[in-house]
Amino acid sequence: MYNVVFVLGPPGSGKGTICSKIQQNLGYVHLSAGDLLRAERERAGSQFGALIENHIKNGSIVPVEITCSLLENAMIASKDANGFLIDGFPRNEDNLEGWKKQMGGKVNEQFVLFLSCPVDVCIDRCLHRGQGRTDDNVESLKKRVETYNQQTFPIIELFEKVGMVREVNSERPVTEVYDDVVKVFATANQK
Numbered sequence: 001m002y003n004v005v006f007v008l009g010p011p012g013s014g015k016g017t018i019c020s021k022i023q024q025n026l027g028y029v030h031l032s033a034g035d036l037l038r039a040e041r042e043r044a045g046s047q048f049g050a051l052i053e054n055h056i057k058n059g060s061i062v063p064v065e066i067t068c069s070l071l072e073n074a075m076i077a078s079k080d081a082n083g084f085l086i087d088g089f090p091r092n093e094d095n096l097e098g099w100k101k102q103m104g105g106k107v108n109e110q111f112v113l114f115l116s117c118p119v120d121v122c123i124d125r126c127l128h129r130g131q132g133r134t135d136d137n138v139e140s141l142k143k144r145v146e147t148y149n150q151q152t153f154p155i156i157e158l159f160e161k162v163g164m165v166r167e168v169n170s171e172r173p174v175t176e177v178y179d180d181v182v183k184v185f186a187t188a189n190q191k
């Protein structure tokens, strides 16, 4: 059984930033669904490159079979980890259903870390992220925020109903956000 923590929040809420700090300090392996999709997009011989780029630019969501297989392969490649931070997934109902079908029974879902941050702050962060991403522009960001509001937030609400969500306000400086996140992990791993 793999221990899994889903890390969700709007684009620019700081998921990648916080996950890399948890990975450094707490022994979890950080798997960003977006990073895995971008790597697959660049992989020579991938049959999914164009499809992935289309979804990324439009802020829409790649079919779950592709994302879930990338995540499972990455988990198998680090199978001795204490646990995995699944950053930016599941993003919609199709993601959640596909994950359950492929991974149900193989994983222990510990909790969902929800980084909450006002959308205007998030958009501003993405516009200054400086990674040259094809989706960090005003037009794509509008669509990404719409996708987040219409498809991803309802998934967070579903997890909330079953008591799995741990919300941390990520509008604050990284060190403050991280301190609260560490407390969430400490409580979860005590049990």
Ligand SMILES: Nc1ncnc2c1ncn2[C@@H]1O[C@H](COP(=O)(O)OP(=O)(O)O)[C@@H](O)[C@H]1O
Binding pocket: 009, 010, 011, 012, 013, 014, 015, 016, 017, 018, 125, 126, 128, 129, 130, 170, 171, 172, 173, 174, 177
């Ligand atoms: N708490 C924070 N305060 C200010 N800037 C932040 C904070 N967390 C992340 N950032 C910056 O905002 C941008 C987006 O962060 P990132 O971790 O990539 O978010 P996400 O993965 O949720 O899109 C990056 O440039 C990052 O350095």
Ligand SMILES: O=c1ccn([C@@H]2O[C@H](COP(=O)(O)OP(=O)(O)O)[C@@H](O)[C@H]2O)c(=O)[nH]1
Binding pocket: 010, 011, 012, 015, 016, 032, 033, 034, 035, 037, 055, 056, 057, 058, 059, 060, 061, 062, 063, 067, 087, 088, 089, 090, 091, 095, 135, 144
């Ligand atoms: O499970 C996922 C994760 C990401 N994406 C796509 O990849 C983009 C970038 O995702 P990422 O998590 O890197 O963006 P972030 O929230 O970190 O800004 C999204 O807008 C989607 O188009 C997807 O289709 N499925």
Ligand SMILES: [Mg+2]
Binding pocket: 015, 016, 032, 034, 088
């Ligand atoms: Mg990210």
